[in-house]
Amino acid sequence: xxxxxxxxxxxxxxxxxxxxxxxxxxxxxxxxxxxxxxxxxxxxxxxxxxxxxxxxxxxxxxxxxxxxxxxxxxxxxxxxxxxxxxxxxxxxxxxxxxxxxxxxxxxxxxxxxxxxxxxxxxxxxxxxxxxx
Amino acid sequence: xxxxxxxxxxxxxxxxxxxxxxxxxxxxxxxxxxxxxxxxxxxxxxxxxxxxxxxxxxxxxxxxxxxxxxxxxxxxxxxxxxxxxxxxxxxxxxxxxxxxxxxxxxxxxxxxxxxxxxxxxxxxxxxxxxxxxxxxxxxxxxxxxxxxxxxxxxxxxxxxxxxxxxxxxxxxxxxxxxxxxxxxxxxxxxxxxxxxxxxxxxxxxxxxxxxxxxxxxxxxxxxxxxxxxxxxxxxxxxxxxxxxxxxxxxxxxxxxxxxxxxxxxxxxxxxxxxxxxxxxxxxxxxxxxxxxxxxxxxxxxxxxxxx
Numbered sequence: 375x376x377x378x379x380x381x382x383x384x385x386x387x388x389x390x391x392x393x394x395x396x397x398x399x400x401x402x403x404x405x406x407x408x409x410x411x412x413x414x415x416x417x418x419x420x421x422x423x424x425x426x427x428x429x430x431x432x433x434x435x436x437x438x439x440x441x442x443x444x445x446x447x448x449x450x451x452x453x454x455x456x457x458x459x460x461x462x463x464x465x466x467x468x469x470x471x472x473x474x475x476x477x478x479x480x481x482x483x484x485x486x487x488x489x490x491x492x493x494x495x496x497x498x499x500x501x502x503x504x505x506x
Numbered sequence: 507x508x509x510x511x512x513x514x515x516x517x518x519x520x521x522x523x524x525x526x527x528x529x530x531x532x533x534x535x536x537x538x539x540x541x542x543x544x545x546x547x548x549x550x551x552x553x554x555x556x557x558x559x560x561x562x563x564x565x566x567x568x569x570x571x572x573x574x575x576x577x578x579x580x581x582x583x584x585x586x587x588x589x590x591x592x593x594x595x596x597x598x599x600x601x602x603x604x605x606x607x608x609x610x611x612x613x614x615x616x617x618x619x620x621x622x623x624x625x626x627x628x629x630x631x632x633x634x635x636x637x638x639x640x641x642x643x644x645x646x647x648x649x650x651x652x653x654x655x656x657x658x659x660x661x662x663x664x665x666x667x668x669x670x671x672x673x674x675x676x677x678x679x680x681x682x683x684x685x686x687x688x689x690x691x692x693x694x695x696x697x698x699x700x701x702x703x704x705x706x707x708x709x710x711x712x713x714x715x716x717x718x719x720x721x722x723x724x725x726x727x728x729x730x731x732x733x734x735x736x737x738x739x740x741x742x743x744x745x746x747x748x749x750x751x752x753x754x755x756x757x758x759x760x761x762x763x764x765x766x767x768x769x770x771x772x773x774x775x776x777x778x779x780x781x782x783x784x785x786x787x788x789x790x791x792x793x794x795x796x797x798x799x800x801x802x803x804x805x806x807x808x809x810x811x812x813x
Contacts (some may be wrong), residue, residue: 387604400618431600458600458656480607480649480671483614 379494380422383407384414384440385429385456394427397483403490411435411443418447425493427486430457430464430476438467445472450501452493456481521568524561531557555632586766588786591766599652606648613642642736657783666753668703669711671736671744671811678715679734690729693719698737701744704813706791714784718807721780724771725752725805742813749806755799763797 381403385391390490391407398405406421408414412435414426426444428466441453455476468476474493477485531554538547616638625631677694686693722732736748755763762768766782788795792812799805 387608390608390611391603393608393615396612397614397618458603478653479603480645481609483611 377494377498378402378404379424379490379497380404380421381406381490382414382417382423382426384409384411384426384432384437386410386431386432394486398487398490401487408434411437411440414440415443415447417442418451422448423451424497425474425490426451426453427490428453428455429479430455438464438471441468441471441473450497452497454486455487511637515714521561521565524557524564528554528557528561540708565759581789584785587765588782591782593788593800595655595766602648602652604651606645610642610645613638613645665707665709666705667708669706669708670701671704671711671746672697672701674708674712675715675734675736675746678712678719681716682719686723686732689723689727691723691726694733695729696733696735698735698744701736701738702813704744706811706812707787710787710791714787714809715746715748717784722748722750722752722805725750725754727752739810743810744813746809746811747806749804751804754801754803754805755797756801760797760799764795 381398383391383394383398383405384407385394386409388409391409392425394407395407406417406423408417411428411432414428415435417423428437428440432440437455437457441455444451444453449472452474453472454474456479457464457476458479465476474496475489477489531550535547535551536552538544538550613632620631620635675697676695679695683693719732726732730751731748733747736747737744737745739745741807759768759770764782764785766784785795788809788811794808796808796810797805798808
């Protein structure tokens, strides 16, 4: 039985996250959207997520800072960072903080869903079997 | 547009003094001749000649130093230009990526919606689909441009390793050769035997060589020759030259070709980023990148790299 990942999309551009949510939903994913790192952290205290898709450039808490905080709350959550540019330093920061991977914006829907799927697979593999 | 004549380089005051002394010595020689003091006349003539030779030698040295200085200045101005453009273009590319991402997604969503519509007998619907696909294609094209812009601007830390230059060039040549041959373009290799290995970044250098080869093929069009030369230029440097007998570059464009976005290709065929990127790369590798060209005769790009 293939479980459906619970996905959280965090991006300050409203139209971007709303349309992305619709696109992911028709592919059968359970999607929630939020507009800032702060809101994401508050939501995490209430709900559990499997994969979080995070924009790197946001006002307030940026993606990297949010990633660090997410890992403190629940290190098992896999985080995918969406970034406007690929720089080696940013990639290293992401990996050091335990991020799953990053994608260059704009990316195709296929790329994103593939990444979400593999991130979810890794989460399932890492979770202890008796955790229910 | 009138071209201003370059001002002749001002002669430094010390050289003026040297010339003055030389003239005085000649006058002394004349004076001694008139006064029939033969020994003194010959003596001062010899000294006058020596003075003249020294002065001319000094002058040529000064001129050479000035020429080198202006070459270095030009290189510095170019790299400063690059840095400024790099900053600006990176900011713009970031800004554009967000709306691009949204447009791309809306196209995806439209595709999904249109897939669900009952379009039996709906006139002109296929044209809607076609237009929408075109939007998607153009978004993809913009994406390539912004990603190229960003890779131009980002801080590239070259990954240094020992590289066999002849082999690297040969690899890139083989990539280009098949297509070139079909256009009647012959590639001639003139590699220096036993060229020592260089400490440099192979992928970045491959990018440069490939770019130059593609430019050369484009410049020739049909039926021509490209010559690849490698040689040891000094005990601590080697030179790579990519030469073609194509259309050449007009004089007024020569100092613009390394500028970002400068291109003579029709729209859609080139972004104008290739040569400016090459220049940045070679500079980061500690080398010099230069060009000579003559319209309808050909162009030669020279890369000088430290060993």
